[in-house]
Amino acid sequence: MEISEWALRIFSGDCLEEKLLPPPGGVKGLSDERPGSPVSWKRPPRSGRLAIAAKAxxxxxxxxxxxxxEEMRVxxxxxxxxxxLMALEMMAWALLAFPEAERAFRRGLAQVLVDEQRxxxxxxxxxxxxGVQFGDEPVNDHFWRAGPDISNPLDWVCCMHLTFEQSNLDHAPFYGRLFREVGDMDSAGLMQTIFEDEIHHVRFGARWLKHYQPAEKTLFETYSExxxxxxxxxxxxxxxxQAEARVAAGLDEDFIKALRDCRG
Ligand SMILES: [Fe+2]
Ligand SMILES: [Fe+2]
Structure with missing residues (x-):
């Protein structure tokens, strides 16, 4: 199967079966001969139990x-x-939006998408x-709201891997500790798994930020812009x-310091 065909099924599918479609034969089994024409951002379909709830x-x-x-942990x-789910929908879109991106970028992104499905x-x-099914609680569209601001692979790595995913380097261990403190070891263990994978996802973002950044700017300036x-x-x-997790993700000292100090 082509990467673009797989991504389109995930992005346009209006059910979990399509959104969670594994690549036949794994990411290595996907071909990337026909990446297609760029697809502009639109909100992926969500109906029934997956529908985005009204603000109220x-x-x-x-x-x-x-x-x-327990109700609050749920x-x-x-x-x-x-x-x-929002991350994987957006990753499928990015594979459709940036057909001209480097093949290594597209394949790496496909691998991250598979991780998000898991x-x-x-x-x-x-x-x-x-005792809860996904869809029992109302869901928001938080990640999607960044979609209209993403126009190229550099915007993409900054918005997704280096903002949403990077924040999880702090959130995942923080909530893991809270769950552990109240004796919910299963939820704590899950947060640890997510944290370890997220280091790789941020590393993917750091790698491509360095690749795309103009020589006259610092990494953090490029990122901020x-x-x-x-x-x-x-x-x-x-x-x-979590400074150490960011070092493990390949971010340099200056970037980490600038992020730690930034406000607003
Ligand atoms: Fe994830
Ligand atoms: Fe991730």
Whole structure:
């Protein structure tokens, strides 16, 4: 199967079966001979239980101090599952949007997409054990709102891998610790799995940021200029800044310091 054909089925499919379609024969089994013409951003279809909830129906993300209540852990895990689903939908779109990107970029992105499909399924399995199905809680369109600001692979790596995914280098261990503190070891273990994979996803972003960045700019300047307006660099970090994870992801000291110090 062609990468573009696989990505189109995921991006345009209006059911979990299509969104979670594995590449036949794995990513290595995909060909990339016909990447097609660029596809502009549009919101992927979500109907029935997957539909984005009206603003009035959405629930606030729980406070850290509320995690002793299972209901609040469910709400958090459900929100994280939706992040994975939005990420994989957007990754499928990026494969369609940037047919002229380097072959190594496209193949690397396809591999990250497969990881996000697995992450979504891991969250769903955890939720199922807690008696909840994905779609039982209202979901938002947070990641998608960056879509209109992404016009090229450099925008893409800055908005997705180096903002949404980079923030998870802080969020995943933070919520993992909260879950562990209240004795929910299964959820804590899941956050650790996500954290370890996310280091690789941010590494992918760092690699291509360095590849695309103009020589006269610092890495952080380039990054800041290509973030989406609604998710500026400060959104790439959480409550507890994990500098070591960022080093492991291949980000350099100057970038890490500039991110740590940035506001707003
Ligand atoms: Fe993920
Ligand atoms: Fe990821």
């Amino acid at each position: 129906e959405r629930k606030k993300f729980p406070r850290p101090s509320a995690m002793d209540r 709400r958090s895990l459900h929100a994280f599952a939706n992040h994975e 992450h979504f399924q891991l969250y769903c399995q955890r939720l199922n054990k807690m 290509h973030c989406s307006l609604i998710n500026p660099p400060a959104r790439a970090k959480g409550f507890e800044f």
